[in-house]
Every structure is written in C-alpha cells, then in structure tokens.
Amino acid sequence: MIWPDITKDISLTIGKEFRLSSSPQPLSGGCINQSYRLLGSEVSYFVKLNQANLVSMFNSEAAGLQEIASSSTIRVPLVVSSGISGNYSYLVLEWLDLTRGTSGNWYKMGENLAKLHLISVGSNFGWR
DSSP states (O other): OOHHHHHHHHHHHHTSOOOBSSOOEEEOSOSSSEEEEEEBSSOEEEEEEEEGGGHHHHHHHHHHHHHHHHTTSSOOOOEEEEEEETTEEEEEEEOOOOOOOOHHHHHHHHHHHHHHHHOOOSSSSSOO
C-alpha cells in the first residue's frame, strides 16, 4: 500500500512524525488524478495520485505552485512532497479549507491575477 510511504515522506519533510487519524478520504472533482484528504491529529494534506510514469507531471505542478507562491500575488497550497510509491506517483499539498467566494473576494482575485501576469520570468511568453 502506498499510504505508509507517503506518510513517511510527509514526516521527513515536516520534520516530525505524521500519522493518519483515519483512512484517507477520497475526493471528487478531478478527472486526471485520484485525490485524497489525509487527516492527521493536527494537520491535513491534499494528495494527488497517478501512474508512476507520470511523476514528472507532479514535479512540474509543484514547480509551478512554488513559483506562484514566490510571487506573493495569489495564495496557493504549499508543496509538501512528491514522489513514487509502487505503481503510483504522488503530490502532497497543504490542505486549504476553501469556501464560496464573495464578490469582493473575486474582485481581489482578479486584481492579484493581473499582478501575477505582470511578473516577467524571462524573455519568452509563458513560463519556462
């Protein structure tokens, strides 16, 4: 099973033991990956799973999220870890409790998205 490998990876990354307080909770909404919420006694994580040969997809997503986070424009989940366990690749992210946005929140999101697009990361269009 992959969960012991993933919880061990989380523990190594955060510098203390992470233990599941319940079975991983499957989540819906995605069409490419399987997704789960891992509940611990103090913290939760969002985990995406796919085939092991697709680990580069998760590594690219992690790099993109880290780049957006470093821009200080839009709040994105922190990347905890990524890797391969058996036949699966995985990406572990900070769990964010999301709520419905208000018109003011969406306005601010639009402003922050515009700020993100003003940042230049090279001489080409796009990222990397």
